[in-house]
Amino acid sequence: MIKEVIIGSVRRATTNLFKKINSEFQETLIEKSSNSQFGDYAVNVAFGLAKELGKSPQIIAQALAGEINKSKPEKIERVEAVGGYVNFFLSVGFIRNQLAEIYKKRDSFGRSNLAKGKKIIVEYSQPNIAKPMHVGHLRTTILGDALANIYETLGYKVIRWNYIGDWGTQFGKLIAAYKLWGDKKEVERDPIPALVGLYVKFHEEIKKHPELDHRGQEEFKKLEDGDKENQKLWRWFKKESLKEFERMYGLLGIKFDLTTGESFFEGDLRPLVSDLMKRGIAEPGEGGAIIIKLDRFDLPPALIRKSDGASLYLTRDIASLKYRIKKYEPEKVLYIVDNGQSLHFQQLAAIAEILEFKLGPEHVRYGLILGENKKKLATREGRAILFEDLVSQAIELAEKIVADKRPDASEKEKTEIARTVALGALKYEILKEHRNSDIVFDWKRMLDFRGNSAPYLQYTYARLSSILARAGRVGRIDFNTLGEVMELSIIKHLINFPDTIADSAKMYLTNNLALYLYELANLTNRFYEKTSIIKDENESRRNARLALISTTASILKSGLGLLGISVLEKI
């Protein structure tokens, strides 16, 4: 009785919804659904619409429920029943077939060739010469790497670009500091800390002697004008820094296609600025500086040349974007850069529009990593948390835990487990957050290997691997033997993997993928906790369950792989 009322309401609601959505689909879908037996009506409508609109049946069912609510049917109190019914339907017939499909291509499930031939440039990491990498770099590096992986899996040709901060006034400051207080031997012995020391000292001294600021600018101007001594110092600092960066990326297991810094575009800057002047796009500003007015974009003017003639970050980014578009003809250029630079990228986008570039920059911004006082961690005040300290603390802790939990393992195996777990934990801790949120840095949370964390996912993978290894060869599978709630929930979840990846790519997010994997692991843990798999006397069901587990393991592995996190067969 109540079901008939629902169907009647769904029929009315569907008509209303169609009017809203797209009249083209109306006839085919109404035809399709009117042929169905009782009960399938709402489901077919939902599925039909879902397919045409590229949305999930649940969403459509909710929309239907909304339409019904609007028409205020008297006999129905909880119209959400339509959504629930679709879910129920989804969990029976449809599901087993889906598992059979996914099982066949479990190692490539989620991959796609849709974007074949398209290029995308992902710029991330951007460490600065003569500065150590700190937790701030960790976020762009790990996020950029994950997004690059995700785009690759969708078939894009990804150009992973590390745009090194190797040009700008800060090097003038560093050179000035070195000339004033630098000790050659000290820098040779331990370059980065020595250089950072100089940089920090310079900023402290500026407070007492403001004229030093000017000295730094002068040194940069000299560098840009080709001064021999400054060039030599700059090359030295850069070489030492790059060595250090390589070591860090090795630790993280991250690779780039290009490590090209701002200085690469140095030669383009003068012609660029004079061209912009000639075309009347740029104009003189206060004190002999050169600016581009962006009034029509509702933005403050962009400074592209300082009054002393030196270039700026923005000048180099204009040249760099122009170069990227011309040389690579990419579909998109992503910049994985923190929130604080929003204005910079808005200005760059506006200038790209004025200059009629084929594309603008796509600023994939992310929140800051804040100190425990919720303030920005600044290198120049010496408050940064160094990347290396973080990694070594994580590994140290992981080693202790491994020694405790796996006394049987060899030293080599222990080291490998500790490293994999520790790095996974750090990466996951950052990637599981929505990129827009600021992260309040917390050692305790970073180094917690329980709960919603990479070690939990790695642990689940290892458990599944262990079951599969013990089970041996899988014989005849009958997927119809699966029907328990837990089994169906897992399969339902597995189905969503490609959509999750697509969402990640579309919105440049990783937290949705992290959450997806956590939920999958959680469902699976609950499943094998209660269900004995290997000892099942029903041979077909045993095999079907092994297939289910094997599929889950594959997806955990590929999903974590996209996040840049490795798994181990034993942990």
Add this chain to the structure above:
RNA sequence: CCCCUCGUAGCUUAAUGGAUAAAGCAGGACUCUUCUAAGGUCUUGAUGGGGGUUCGAUUCCCUCCGAGGGGACCA
């Protein structure tokens, strides 16, 4: 003063405008003769204030309060 981001449980975070707002940590109670306890089970607890749009608002709009970041010679 202007712009941007944000405000959800004690803490840290989820939620294309949809179903009973979801987790982890912390707190309380259980659980290792059975495929790895980095696990599983139960439990306490939340949308800054006020309006508006909507069948329906954590989400969109307005306003107030609060936090962080940015605003021409840093990157």
